Amino acid sequence: MAAIAALLSSLLIFLASPLGNALSWNYYDKTCPDVESIVTNAVKQAVMADKTVPAALLRMHFHDCFIRGCDASVLLNSVNKNTAEKDGPPNASLHAFYVIDNAKKAVEAMCPGVVSCADILALAARDAVVLAGGPTWEVPKGRKDGRISRATETRQLPSPAFNISQLKQSFSQRGLSLDDLVALSGGHTLGFSHCSSFQSRIHNFNATHDIDPTMHPSFAASLRSVCPKKNNVKNAGANMDPSPTTFDNTYYKLILQGRSLFSSDQALLTFPKTKNLVSKFATSKETFLEAFVNSVIKMSSITGGQEIRKDCRVVN
Known part of the structure; x- marks a missing residue:
């Protein structure tokens, strides 16, 4: 089954929709060649301790991409008078943000200032699906991180009550x-x-x-x-x-x-x-x-964002 899934995903690389702005399969080949293995290790460690992590990371990626594109705005903390997306009602049950923090810290140690939090989240969501027994796929990379995160915008997320x-x-x-x-x-x-x-x-x-x-x-x-x-x-x-x-x-x-x-x-x-x-x-x-x-490749290629955050929870 794994072999079939891998074959399907490799074929789909060529069938997927055109990639978003500046995204590519080999974006970090020269600047951070080990980024994928670093993220995978962080996700694996978390899943070994908590089997609910895959569901959390996949949902987090989905909720991120549906607001302002896949720009890691869902990871930002609320500050001062601004309530961020993660504190909006639909996101109240999101968890496992620490997995992205751990992955980002490890990536920064190897390639400081190079890899966006949005790319780390997209990679982590892929790894989460794989570790839950699902298919693998090549993740297009090169997303930028957004600077705006508003809880009021989470009402744009599809509701469980939608027709x-x-x-x-x-x-x-x-x-x-x-x-x-x-x-x-x-x-x-x-x-x-x-x-x-x-x-x-x-x-x-x-x-x-x-x-x-x-x-x-x-x-x-x-x-x-x-x-x-x-x-x-x-x-x-x-x-x-x-x-x-x-x-x-x-x-x-x-x-x-x-x-x-x-x-x-x-x-x-x-x-x-x-x-x-x-x-x-x-x-x-x-x-x-x-x-x-x-x-999921098509959804994760909806781009947004302007910077590479040093800390996924705060803008630079």
Whole structure:
């Protein structure tokens, strides 16, 4: 399987969308040739201690790229009167920022002032997927780090409550297609969700139904047991799928069974093209991996930023 995934990803290097401004596969070949192995080591060390790290890094990269492009603005700390992206409501559960800090420190020791935090995050997200059993791919490099990070802009992130029209608009505004929408949604095969992200589906759904009728009854009952209507349990929630630390195509199978957590997941069945892609990816893991690699390269090539930060948490 790993060999097939590697072959697919190498082929997709030639199929991927044109790279963003000044990005290239060999950007650091002369200035920091060991950058990828340095980042990989930092991610490996973190994953050995915490199996939730891959989900965290992939989500962090996605949330970064959807606001101002892939410019590491999600890594900046709030300062003075400015509340940064990482402290916006959709990002409150982001974690594992220390992994990027550790990687950046090691890279700076070898190649000071050369590698952007945005590139380190993109590389770390790739390594996270690989370490979770997913495919590998060549990461285009040469991103710059942004100087602006505003919590108010996180409302632009796709919501777990989005319907298909809202999802299509959100992705198309970033140059991403319906194929990209369905393939990148497959990242939901990793991780954990708090009750707040799906509470509306299992309590007081609408005037007619207490529970979202698209959700399998036994699945809804299991969620209601861990997320009661008056939920005072801190960090209560559910895994995104039964194998939350393994990157596979289980997510798509769950959607077809009415066992996905988010409205935005189930919404993929409400439009013919996206429904067809869900079925295709549920049937073939290889087809999903191929599509995911293509789409994540495309997403990670949305550029922004102006500098190479010395510290990923603060502007120069």
